[in-house]
């Protein structure tokens with residue numbers, strides 16, 4: 001399961017319009033600025049702020065650490 005790279009390029013956070021980090025294995029898209037975590041259901045990004053998981057500082061740290069480990073940052 002992976003998102004089309006062209007789709008990824010045009011995807012932006014619906015809240016701040018910022019770039020997203022795509023965690024393919026977790027089917028999640030992270031906005032580090034907000035910070036919000038969006039689901040990807042069957043390759044369909046759920047870009048709804050109401051549906052997104054709001055992250056606290058510790059949760060954001062954990063995701064960013066994982067992103068660095070995966071070479072996404």
Ligand SMILES: [Zn+2]
Nearest residue numbers: 013016031034
């Ligand atoms: Zn954002």
